[in-house]
Each structure stands twice: as structure tokens, then as C-alpha cells.
Amino acid sequence: MIDVADLTKRYGRTLAVDRLTFSVRPGHVTGFLGPNGSGKSTTLRVLLGLDAPTSGRAQVNGHRYDELRAPLREVGSMLDARSVHPGRSAADHLLALARSNRIPRRRVDEVLGLTGLQDVAGRRAGGFSLGMGQRLGIGAALLGDPSVLLLDEPVNGLDTDGIRWIRTLMKDLAAEGRTVFLSSHLMSEMELTADRLVVIGRGRLVAETTVARFIDDNSQASTLVRSPQAAELRAALERTGASVEADPGGGWRVTGTPAESIGDLALAGGIALHELRPLRSSLEDVYSRLTDTSVDYRATEAMEAGR
Amino acid sequence: MTAVDLGEGRAGYREAVWSEWTKFRSVRSTVLLAALAGAVLPLFAVIVAATGSLQPDDTILGASLLGGAALAQMLVASLGAVFVTAEFRSGMIRSTLTACPRRLVVLAAKSTVAAGAVVAVCLPGAVAAHAVGLAMLDRDTYATGDPFPALLGVVLALASLAVLGVGIGTVVRHPAGAVAAVIGVVLLPGLLAPLLGAAQRWLGGASLSGVLQKLTQSSDATHEAVGSLGAWPSLAVVAAYTAATVLTAVWVLRHRDT
Numbered sequence: 016m017i018d019v020a021d022l023t024k025r026y027g028r029t030l031a032v033d034r035l036t037f038s039v040r041p042g043h044v045t046g047f048l049g050p051n052g053s054g055k056s057t058t059l060r061v062l063l064g065l066d067a068p069t070s071g072r073a074q075v076n077g078h079r080y081d082e083l084r085a086p087l088r089e090v091g092s093m094l095d096a097r098s099v100h101p102g103r104s105a106a107d108h109l110l111a112l113a114r115s116n117r118i119p120r121r122r123v124d125e126v127l128g129l130t131g132l133q134d135v136a137g138r139r140a141g142g143f144s145l146g147m148g149q150r151l152g153i154g155a156a157l158l159g160d161p162s163v164l165l166l167d168e169p170v171n172g173l174d175t176d177g178i179r180w181i182r183t184l185m186k187d188l189a190a191e192g193r194t195v196f197l198s199s200h201l202m203s204e205m206e207l208t209a210d211r212l213v214v215i216g217r218g219r220l221v222a223e224t225t226v227a228r229f230i231d232d233n234s235q236a237s238t239l240v241r242s243p244q245a246a247e248l249r250a251a252l253e254r255t256g257a258s259v260e261a262d263p264g265g266g267w268r269v270t271g272t273p274a275e276s277i278g279d280l281a282l283a284g285g286i287a288l289h290e291l292r293p294l295r296s297s298l299e300d301v302y303s304r305l306t307d308t309s310v311d312y313r314a315t316e317a318m319e320a321g322r
Numbered sequence: 323m324t325a326v327d328l329g330e331g332r333a334g335y336r337e338a339v340w341s342e343w344t345k346f347r348s349v350r351s352t353v354l355l356a357a358l359a360g361a362v363l364p365l366f367a368v369i370v371a372a373t374g375s376l377q378p379d380d381t382i383l384g385a386s387l388l389g390g391a392a393l394a395q396m397l398v399a400s401l402g403a404v405f406v407t408a409e410f411r412s413g414m415i416r417s418t419l420t421a422c423p424r425r426l427v428v429l430a431a432k433s434t435v436a437a438g439a440v441v442a443v444c445l446p447g448a449v450a451a452h453a454v455g456l457a458m459l460d461r462d463t464y465a466t467g468d469p470f471p472a473l474l475g476v477v478l479a480l481a482s483l484a485v486l487g488v489g490i491g492t493v494v495r496h497p498a499g500a501v502a503a504v505i506g507v508v509l510l511p512g513l514l515a516p517l518l519g520a521a522q523r524w525l526g527g528a529s530l531s532g533v534l535q536k537l538t539q540s541s542d543a544t545h546e547a548v549g550s551l552g553a554w555p556s557l558a559v560v561a562a563y564t565a566a567t568v569l570t571a572v573w574v575l576r577h578r579d580t
Binding site for chain 1: 326328329330331332333337338340341342344345348349350351408409412413414415416417418419420421422423424577579580
């Protein structure tokens with residue numbers, strides 16, 4: 016369980032997080048979405064007690080992070096930047112962290128196995144590829160078998176196998192009743208991994224909902240329809256008040272009328288249909304439309320501020 | 323949730339010391355600096371004795387320890403600074419502070435490990451240096467000096483300096499900057515004090531090199547240079563400003579975003 020309430024973080028004159036409120040529940044993979052610089056990493060750093068909030072609060076399992084008795088056993092975390100000494104081996108890195116929370120040594124070996132690092136355990140972490148470094152970071156997060164996981168951009172730098180591995184791992188961890196909170200700017204990835212979303216833009220909450228709801232609420236339903244009697248179909252559709260545009264791939268893209276009505280209309284008019292397909296916006300489309308707005312807004316505001 | 327049995331958890335001082343020791347021994351730089359600091363003590367004693375580089379009024383204890391200790395000072399000060407600044411440079415400090423969010427505990431544990439490592443290598447090193455002096459120098463020509471508890475004092479002064487390195491490193495963060503700052507603390511009193519006239523003994527008496535001169539009953543430890551404060555009270559002064567530096571570092575670590 017993660018609770019962020021009215022959180023504000025200011026660095027000098029820059030407002031990184033602006034009265035942000037949301038909560039993340041156990042049993043789900045929750046995606047934390049926002050463009051670069053929107054305040055995701057700052058929020059995670061405040062949650063982990065690394066940065067002090069300017070005002071408001073950020074709690075994990077009902078406590079401020081620095082109140083936790085053995086933090087690694089409650090919260091597993093991985094930040095965007097690699098937080099590993101390059102001269103230390105993967106095994107020693109994990110062992111040092113394990114000892115700080117009295118986690119038994121055998122757990123280090125378990126985690127090395129779990130992350131597929133057992134063969135490189137004795138190698139200096141500085142020589143690791145991006146993907147191996149990412150696995151080591153996830154290993155450190157899993158060390159204390161925590162009920163809450165906070166991961167900043169976990170699929171960064173991973174190959175297809177690695178991405179699939181993370182996706183399955185996160186879903187399994189959530190299915191076990193843990194709270195899994197992942198930040199990402201990769202919409203397509205979130206669509207496949209997360210079932211809930213916290214979306215922020217410019218440090219403010221944009222949406223807090225399920226992935227399905229987020230798409231439904233923000234997408235415009237449209238239907239792709241193709242017919243040998245294209246002009247006739249278009250005229251018939253426009254008479255019902257639907258808007259019709261040519262799709263770059265051929266056929267008409269129809270909004271304002273559901274697919275069922277289009278089928279009925281064609282039958283009634285004796286028009287043959289070769290394709291009738293409802294189109295859903297992907298999370299990517301919805302998200303880029305939202306962030307475009309926030310970028311526009313930012314430019315306008317900057318201009319006004321400059322006056 | 324899957325039941326992974328990890329026993330009872332705690333992230334206190336003892337756990338932090340274990341963790342810091344694991345970090346200390348698993349990186350080349352800290353291990354190498356500690357080994358060198360222990361080794362230069364007897365090595366320098368051999369050089370001094372072989373070349374007979376001492377004044378007639380010197381003690382064997384002073385002659386066999388002072389040169390090596392001066393070098394060891396640089397090494398242990400760098401050791402303390404590098405032990406902590408490497409974490410800031412690599413971002414490891416974030417892992418450290420998420421594992422143990424209590425800043426005082428983290429710095430106390432780091433100081434304990436740095437000081438403990440210095441004692442572990444420099445105590446045998448200092449004893450060996452003194453043994454070299456006794457074996458190679460003529461005891462009829464030079465006073466032997468009183469080795470106990472002076473040897474222990476020298477080692478404690480070096481340990482204190484390593485802790486000072488940890489404190490300064492935490493505040494400065496940048497490795498080269500921290501090493502330069504801590505070596506400045508070691509060298510500057512010796513360079514500045516002679517310029518200060520009557521105030522020389524105040525600065526010299528509270529400086530690390532002054533403490534080492536007093537402890538080894540060196541002929542350099544004149545009243546004008548290092549004041550009249552005894553060797554052990556001087557060591558206490560050094561320990562006190564080391565503690566003050568570490569507490570400042572704790573304050574900085576609590577109030578600075580990481």
C-alpha cells in the first residue's frame with residue numbers, strides 16, 4: 016500500500032511535484048506514467064526517504080519510509096540511475112545490502128538464481144551490460160521478499176526476453192498480493208504489464224484509474240469500414256450525422272456511430288461491406304494526446320509568465 | 323504472498339556495521355589503502371634506521387614512527403574519504419540509505435569500520451616499526467622512549483583521522499575534492515603554525531602532527547611548537563573535532579536530498 020497525499024516538492028524555483036495525491040493498492044500492477052521531467056522519479060525518491068518533501072506526505076504501508084524497522088523487508092526499490100559500486104561484485108553488492116537488514120546469506124544465492132545472474136555473481140558490476148545491471152537492481156529489490164515494490168523504468172535496456180521476464184515477474188508478484196508500482200514512459204509496455212495507472216504531467220495528477228477505463232474515457236470510438244460502393248456508403252453515413260474520414264490505409268474511418276448501426280445501415284441500403292472493424296485507441300495514442308495538451312499548456316504558460 | 327522465511331528483521335547499528343564491513347573488504351581501493359597504511363610504518367622505520375636520519379636528542383620510538391606515521395596519515399585520511407565518496411560517485415549511497423534510512427546509524431557504522439580497519443593494520447604496523455628501531459638503532463646513543471601507551475595513541479590518532487575522512491567525504495562528496503580537503507587538514511596546521519608567532523603552539527598543539535610528535539616523545543615536540551598540553555589531552559582534542567565533523571556530516575546527510 017502506497018499513499019501520497021498533497022505532496023509538493025520544490026527544487027529552488029522549480030516545482031517538480033505539485034500537490035500530488037494518489038494511492039496504490041496491493042494485488043495489482045500499477046503503472047506510474049508521465050513524460051520525462053513530469054515528477055515520477057522525484058515522487059519515488061520522496062517515497063524512499065531520499066528527498067525530503069516540501070510539503071504533504073508520502074507513506075508506504077502506513078509509515079514514512081524512515082520509520083520502517085527493516086526497510087528492505089517491506090519495500091523493494093530500484094531507481095532509474097544505477098546505484099551500485101562498479102568495483103564490487105554482484106554477489107558482494109547483494110550481500111552488503113542483505114546484511115544491513117539481517118537477511119540471511121542464502122537469500123543472496125536465491126536472488127542471484129531468480130534474476131539469472133548466478134554465472135556472473137563474482138564479476139565486478141561495473142562491467143555489466145545495461146540489462147545485467149537492471150537484473151541486479153531488480154535482484155536487490157527482491158532481496159527482502161518485500162510486500163511493496165517501487166521500480167523506476169524497470170524495462171530500460173532489457174532485450175525482448177528480459178522484458179518478457181519482468182512482465183511475468185511483476186504480474187506474479189502482484190498476484191501474490193503485493194503492491195507493485197512501476198514507472199515508465201513506455202506506454203505500450205504499461206498497456207501489457209499494468210492493470211491500474213497513475214498518470215502525471217508537470218508534477219500534477221492527470222488520471223488515477225484502470226488501464227481499460229483510462230483508454231475508454233479518453234479514446235474516441237471509431238470504426239473502419241470498407242466497401243466497393245464507397246461513395247454511396249459515405250453519403251448514407253453522413254445522412255445519419257456520423258463523421259467520415261478517409262483512412263490512410265483505404266476505406267472510411269467513421270466516428271459518431273457504432274459498428275452495429277453501420278452494418279444495419281449498409282444492409283438497409285443494399286451496400287456490400289468488405290470490412291467492418293471497431294478501432295480502439297491504444298494507450299499510446301491516448302497518452303500522447305494528453306501529454307501533447309500538457310506540453311501546449313506549458314508553452315502557453317511560459318509565454319504568459321514572460322509577459 | 324509466498325512465504326520466504328527470512329527470520330527476524332532489523333536495520334540497526336550492528337547490521338549496518340556488518341554491511342559496511344562487507345562493502346569495505348569487497349572493493350580494491352579501500353583494502354589497498356589500508357594495507358599500505360599498515361606497511362609504510364615498518365618500511366619507513368627501516369629507511370630511517372638504515373640511513374641514520376635522526377638527531378642525537380631523538381628517541382628511538384620517535385625516529386622509528388614519525389616518518390611512517392606522516393605517510394600513513396595521508397593514506398588513512400584518503401581511505402576514510404574514498405570509502406564514502408565512492409558511494410556518492412556511483413550512486414551506491416542511494417542503495418545504502420534505502421537499506422538503512424537512519425543517517426546517524428549509517429555514518430556511525432562507516433566510521434566504526436574505517437577506524438577498526440585502521441587499528442587492525444596500523445597497530446601491528448606500529449609495533450613492527452618500533453621493533454625495527456630497537457633492533458637497528460644503537461640504544462646507548464639514543465634514548466629508547468616509552469612505547470606504551472604511546473604506540474596505541476599513534477594508532478588511535480590514525481583511526482581518528484580515517485573517521486575525519488569519512489566526515490569530510492560525506493560533506494564534500496567528490497572523491498578528489500574530499501581527499502584534497504582532508505589532506506589539507508593534515509598538512510595546513512604544520513605549514514601555518516610557524517607563521518603565527520606565539521599562537522603557533524595553540525594551532526600546533528591541536529593538530530594531528532603535533533599529537534603524533536608528542537606521543538612519540540619526539541625532539542620536535544617543543545613547547546613553542548606544540549604547546550604544553552599533554553599528548554593524551556591533545557589526542558582528545560583531535561577526537562573531539564573529528565566527532566564534531568561526523569555530526570556535521572550527519573546533519574548534512576539528513577538535510578540534503580540524495
